[in-house]
Amino acid sequence: VVWPERTEEVAAIVRACAEARVPIVPFGAGSGVCGGAVPLHGGLVVDLKRMRRLVALDEVGRSATFEAGAVGEHLEHALARRGYTMGHFPSSIMCSTFGGWLAARSAGQLSTRYGKIEDMVHGLELVDGLGNVHALDVRADRGLVEWVVGSEGTLGIITRATCGVHPAPAARRMRGWSFPHVDGGCEAIRRLLQEGLRPAAVRLYDELDSFLHRQSSGRPAPEVGEGAALEAWASSLGPSPGASLAERVQRRALGAALGLPGALNRVLESILPYTQGGCLLIVGFEGEAWRAEAEADAAADLLARTGGRDLGPGPGERWLAHRYDVSFGMSKVFHAGAFVDTMEVAASWDKLPQLYRAVRAALAPLAFVMAHFSHAYADGCSIYFTFASRGRTPLDTLRRYDEVWQAGLAAVTSVGGTISHHHGVGLLKAPFMPAEHGAGMRLYEGLKRVFDPHGVMNPGKMGL
């Protein structure tokens, strides 16, 4: 492991490795969930965390240049002290780096307003696989910048980058809405986006996810956080005197999940119509006061017209307050010998209902599964599936984990969705690259060779 402190050091390291044909794994904070930072062939880990400076804040051009190793939370603090925000808030913000965001095409929780990281980038510095340093600017080199972003260290090492920044938002309008079914909620999101509205937060929880959210609302915070529904479900494992019907259902759910997820999914689906259910949609606007107000008003009109029931500001504000609550409750699931994971996929609007149903159907026999829709666009949306399961033995559990991914991603490609929205490809999704890209793989392989002729840059990732 090496800890370079300057671009020149990175370049020298890469040159030496290229000459000696030693594999390099660029490393940020190691929060990736697809195995992109796993050294498959030994070699050198180039840990960038000592390169973490705010290099420049351009208040005229509204952009900030940071070194790649800056941890997200530190980056946002550095900007906040000066009155700005990058608007990029991934759940991993406390344990992921700026360079990692760029390498994996990260999306923050407010991406619908601020964009994914690739929408924010004005330019970047890349050390390619020969150790050459390139300063790339989207104004002159948009194609190259877009090619490097998302390359997960397979083309070179991003050493610094410049992204747009915004003044800290002057106003914020959060609101919850209820829709009878997930399809109606999706339709409402589509119309919001196609009306040109850009909510900072837009999250639709499917029936099961919303049901568990409601059951957890009598508990102490976090009530509505990233993974909070699953956490509530996990907590229901513990002793719980005077358990309500919901709690009894949840406890039964866990038992089933630990071996019979198909039955669990069927039980919950049969109960849901009788639970005054529905889907929770959180929609929030922020920015200049005139804009937040105009957009929130236009959205409220539209959501009421599309069948939404106004739940007031509560659900949205609770989500905002708890959006980083790490679900330590998950450890109960792990201790029980089970696994929990997430799969973020995406499709155009016309394919989205099909994508939702196909992945649910593929996972349901194998895992307890719920989903929310977030990161919406005028032309499509991503779906974030959460699933939990276990096998009879540790080995069986590992086998089931692989089965779940195989079944889930096969379902994604079968309906023409994309296998990755913002977690990258790494090792986990690499086997599905040919299914998604077909003859395009020849281009991916060829383009990699141009940047990295000796094949030392993170070999074996992304199917490259």
Next chain:
Amino acid sequence: VVWPERTEEVAAIVRACAEARVPIVPFGAGSGVCGGAVPLHGGLVVDLKRMRRLVALDEVGRSATFEAGAVGEHLEHALARRGYTMGHFPSSIMCSTFGGWLAARSAGQLSTRYGKIEDMVHGLELVDGLGNVHALDVRADRGLVEWVVGSEGTLGIITRATCGVHPAPAARRMRGWSFPHVDGGCEAIRRLLQEGLRPAAVRLYDELDSFLHRQSSGRPAPEVGEGAALEAWASSLGPSPGASLAERVQRRALGAALGLPGALNRVLESILPYTQGGCLLIVGFEGEAWRAEAEADAAADLLARTGGRDLGPGPGERWLAHRYDVSFGMSKVFHAGAFVDTMEVAASWDKLPQLYRAVRAALAPLAFVMAHFSHAYADGCSIYFTFASRGRTPLDTLRRYDEVWQAGLAAVTSVGGTISHHHGVGLLKAPFMPAEHGAGMRLYEGLKRVFDPHGVMNPGKMGL
């Protein structure tokens, strides 16, 4: 010249040419101004104009798929009949094709709201230099799509593409503003964009361009059109009894332009401060009624606060009405043995004043020069220079034309601007690629070889 009618025919043509090493020049409507469609090494012109169908209109996903040879005006008519617009309105719309827009990263007159063509594209079909057909979707292949867009036929032939569409705008608010100096006008545009406003039209004419606009306002339409100022200037050549001071200045301007542009520029610059001058800024919003109104109000507040004088809706509406008026008056200039051309360059906001002054200073000794600022972004803006000049002899005129471009683009790269905003690179700007991209040229060359190993695709363009 071949006229394929289907993708399979294009693929067969490219395969045959690749085997026989025959150069291919993809051809749309031939409106490019940088020589991108000039066959340098003989070979085959693949004219795509018979591939012009609307393949699909996806009203759920708000996108339209057209074949590459569709002429812009026909494409917009096909959409308008169905209640939609692509929002892409280049001045060349009547003589340029969809594929040409994509090949050269075209920008329409309303790009500040709707984006450049690369911001609209959802996917495209490419026949690469080996005759392989690739269907690329930004959701799965954003890097590849971005690499192909703007490649000017050097990587393959774009045969069809899908772009986002919008409902025909329900409302429109056009308005003109006057600013004492170009710097103040630029500052106002920057603040508009950084406030998150996305005017459909935003055009700031520099002092000279605005002066000529004002002088032409007593004439019949076109008053404020693309190139109308220059047209007015050209018309001033004709007999004009009872000529005003302005007209006498303009006539003198032509005389000077035909040989002494430096003197002309100095004369006009010395007159401008006494002509109750200033710069004209046109700002227009369109879209849903709530948005056009909210944005126009927010913009009016901001422009008044930044020193703008409200000129009412007139100037903006006149511009809109005449925005396609082709300046046939130009032919007078050509008949007089002179040349007129335009140079669209861009820079970040911090470099923009420097870019404006550097290019003006470089061109002023060689040509009569004026400029407007349009296609604005939160992080920068493009400048559209118009220049006219002549030499003592036809050969001398050609030499001067080359000198003008050499001096202008050298000035652009010296201040860190980019040599092309939306006209592409072609032949004209190719000599400046190395100055702009440095070591990156190795990547450009290598990536071309991946798509086109036999080097048959539009060889010699973009410096490749």
